[in-house]
Amino acid sequence: xxxxxxxxxxxxxxxxxxxxxxxxxxxxxxxxxxxxxxxxxxxxxxxxxxxxxxxxxxxxxxxxxxxxxxxxxxxxxxxxxxxxxxxxxxxxxxxxxxxxxxxxxxxxxxxxxxxxxxxxxxxxxxxxxxxxxxxxxxxxxxxxxxxxxxxxxxxxxxxxxxxxxxxxxxxxxxxxxxxxxxxxxxxxxxxxxxxxxxxxxxxxxxxxxxxxxxxxxxxxxxxxxxxxxxxxxxxxxxxxxxxxxxxxxxxxxxxxxxxxxxxxxxxxxxxxxxxxxxxxxxxxxxxxxxxxxxxxxxxxxxxxxxxxxxxxxxxxxxxxxxxxxxxxxxxxxxxxxxxxxxxxxxxxxxxxxxxxxxxxxxxxxxxxxxxxxxxxxxxxx
Ligand code: SAH
Numbered sequence: 001x002x003x004x005x006x007x008x009x010x011x012x013x014x015x016x017x018x019x020x021x022x023x024x025x026x027x028x029x030x031x032x033x034x035x036x037x038x039x040x041x042x043x044x045x046x047x048x049x050x051x052x053x054x055x056x057x058x059x060x061x062x063x064x065x066x067x068x069x070x071x072x073x074x075x076x077x078x079x080x081x082x083x084x085x086x087x088x089x090x091x092x093x094x095x096x097x098x099x100x101x102x103x104x105x106x107x108x109x110x111x112x113x114x115x116x117x118x119x120x121x122x123x124x125x126x127x128x129x130x131x132x133x134x135x136x137x138x139x140x141x142x143x144x145x146x147x148x149x150x151x152x153x154x155x156x157x158x159x160x161x162x163x164x165x166x167x168x169x170x171x172x173x174x175x176x177x178x179x180x181x182x183x184x185x186x187x188x189x190x191x192x193x194x195x196x197x198x199x200x201x202x203x204x205x206x207x208x209x210x211x212x213x214x215x216x217x218x219x220x221x222x223x224x225x226x227x228x229x230x231x232x233x234x235x236x237x238x239x240x241x242x243x244x245x246x247x248x249x250x251x252x253x254x255x256x257x258x259x260x261x262x263x264x265x266x267x268x269x270x271x272x273x274x275x276x277x278x279x280x281x282x283x284x285x286x287x288x289x290x291x292x293x294x295x296x297x298x299x300x301x302x303x304x305x306x307x308x309x310x311x312x313x314x315x316x317x318x319x320x321x322x323x324x325x326x327x328x329x330x331x332x333x334x335x336x337x338x339x340x341x342x343x344x345x346x347x348x349x350x351x352x353x354x355x356x357x358x359x360x361x362x363x364x365x366x367x368x369x370x371x372x373x374x375x376x377x378x379x380x381x
Contacts, residue, residue, distance in 0.1 A: 033372065168192055238309060357378050
């Protein structure tokens with residue numbers, strides 16, 4: 001077997017567990033894994049590879065540490081307060097990585113303090129950079145332990161001088177004892193407070209706390225598959241469950257009569273409402289709710305849904321949701337999943353309760369990692 005050179009940080013970072021493995025071999029491993037877990041339900045298509053498996057991640061995260069008067073950027077080792085310095089990454093967007101690296105020099109010249117995870121004090125905690133692949137817009141979130149930002153305006157000026165491509169900067173205040181990166185409170189300190197990206201010809205606004213797929217090139221392929229599987233004719237009433245900022249529903253809105261989207265995250269729903277308006281998708285409505293509870297209400301009101309598009313987080317869906325799908329009895333369910341194990345569990349429920357799995361399409365959204373996305377079509381018996 002051919003071996004690729006190992007990323008120098010791979011042993012400490014642990015983010016890419018398929019490091020050193022040729023891309024074709026990575027795909028083979030993912031295909032066998034998906035076949036093993038899911039072929040009992042339906043034919044598993046050949047995995048759709050990424051044309052370029054490098055530098056796809058549109059989101060880059062770093063923490064910082066002073067060492068002998070210099071500043072290091074990197075990440076905390078799992079379950080520890082030990083920062084591993086990382087100066088480059090094969091899968092991250094290069095521009096975002098450059099910004100994260102250059103912030104090291106600014107921390108030093110502005111003498112910013114760094115939040116101490118043990119002492120629970122200090123200023124800068126993390127930096128998160130998100131990029132709009134098709135718009136070039138760049139969002140920098142500075143996650144800080146306290147809201148007082150010494151020499152804020154000069155810091156912003158210096159950062160923009162190094163990276164004029166940055167379109168917005170946000171200060172996120174997280175003073176909690178937590179391993180969660182983002183806190184609740186946000187202050188926009190430069191620009192409009194969000195970025196936009198274009199997917200399948202539609203423009204989407206993305207707020208700092210809203211979910212957005214990390215590999216936008218593969219996302220277009222994935223969503224196109226989902227919409228192809230839904231076989232919409234313009235007459236359907238469609239539910240987009242776990243809709244995030246409304247991407248799938250808004251893309252599908254050209255082909256359906258009416259759509260409803262449901263999502264738990266408040267910021268994401270606000271984005272979704274604006275996104276529908278900006279894309280002139282007048283036939284879609286969004287609701288901020290737990291998908292299961294929302295579905296239960298639809299079922300008890302005996303609403304008519306023709307197609308369910310669902311894209312839950314790694315934990316998969318839940319029985320409240322799936323039970324209501326069964327009682328609403330849509331003709332088709334298109335299930336997009338980032339975790340084959342919870343997908344297998346949920347497919348078992350649906351196939352035991354009146355649905356047939358028609359086709360399973362794996363898409364490689366996360367080269368160099370073991371993760372794999374699947375798009376599945378189910379139809380009512
Ligand atoms: N379809 C979107 C988002 C998919 S990620 C896209 O492709 O961009 C999964 C989404 O489910 C996230 O936005 C998350 O906030 C949301 N979510 C998680 N648990 C939920 C629940 N119980 N009910 C509704 N939405 C939920």
